[in-house]
Amino acid sequence: MKAFDLQRMAFDKVPLEFLGEVALRSLYTFILVFLFLKITGRRGVRQMSLFEVLIILTLGSAAGDVAFYDDVPMIPVLIVFVTLALLYRLVMWLMSKSEKLEDLLEGKPVVIVQEGQLAWEKVRSANMTEFEFFMELRLNSVEQLGQVRLAIMETNGQISVYYYDDEDVKPGLCILPDECVKRFMVVPESGEYACIRCSHVVTMQAGEHQLCPRCAHPEWTKVSRAKRIT
Known part of the structure; x- marks a missing residue:
């Protein structure tokens, strides 16, 4: 040949x-x-x-x-x-x-964000990662999870998002890409910080280092208080 x-x-x-x-x-x-x-x-x-x-x-x-x-x-x-x-x-x-x-055959809808925080236990039990959801939420003009009252992954893969009114927006995890978010193992100043992985919000003092009490992740970022731009 x-x-x-x-x-x-x-x-x-x-x-x-x-x-x-x-x-x-x-x-x-x-x-x-x-x-x-x-x-x-x-x-x-x-x-x-x-x-x-x-x-x-x-x-x-x-x-x-x-x-x-x-x-x-x-x-x-x-x-x-x-x-x-x-x-x-x-x-x-x-x-x-x-x-x-x-x-x-069809599956069930999965709650992925509830009252401004990632529904970590439900996401973990469904063997899904948070990163794909964050991308979908960004496509729905979500900058930080505190803007979202409820987000549901439907059986067809789409996400239904229900927002807080501006006056009810909570401080939450910023879900912009990594280059837009500063991560800390040791927090530089006192204030509220969100877990990078599960979005759990805690108040920490300057120089403090701790594992997330919800998912044991060590990385934190300052919470965002951004309101939605529609």
């Missing part, structure tokens, strides 16, 4: 005429996926649950095979799409009848 053979790399043993068939197969699978999404009523991945993403990935695998391989017949792939569409409808009906099945 000749290395860097452009003919082999580009076409292998496939005749040039097969490219037209690939285009037809791609159009065929595109239409099937489009019809499936229309049937399920979904507009985008962000609106999909884990179960629905799994269905789409399965459809994508079937679509890719029939589009690129000349020995994959098209009718069986149609049966795959019909079967998955019926399965989707059946599972949706079963979930409407069973809350336990719905929780198993």
Whole structure:
């Protein structure tokens, strides 16, 4: 076999005429996926649950095979799409009848911020990190957690945020990127400090060093009292 053979790399043993068939197969699978999404009523991945993403990935695998391989017949792939569409409808009906099945397949909403502090125990029990949530909160114009009365991670991955009124904003952990936040192991002056990891707020004296009583993390930052800019 000749290395860097452009003919082999580009076409292998496939005749040039097969490219037209690939285009037809791609159009065929595109239409099937489009019809499936229309049937399920979904507009985008962000609106999909884990179960629905799994269905789409399965459809994508079937679509890719029939589009690129000349020995994959098209009718069986149609049966795959019909079967998955019926399965989707059946599972949706079963979930409407069973809350336990719905929780198993869809998951449950998770409270990530409550009364201005990260709901550390709930986040930890869900095997999730705080950093991805902070990014999502920044996208919702949140600078510090004391601005947030309640934030919930929905089952589709989006975050619902409920804010305090300006007069009720609490001092809280600044969630801006690391280069915008000074961290201390030993606090430089007396005042209120927030744990970098779990957002727990304590009053500390200048020169004091302690582990967070909530999560045992040693790093602190000065609390922020910034109000929301809308």
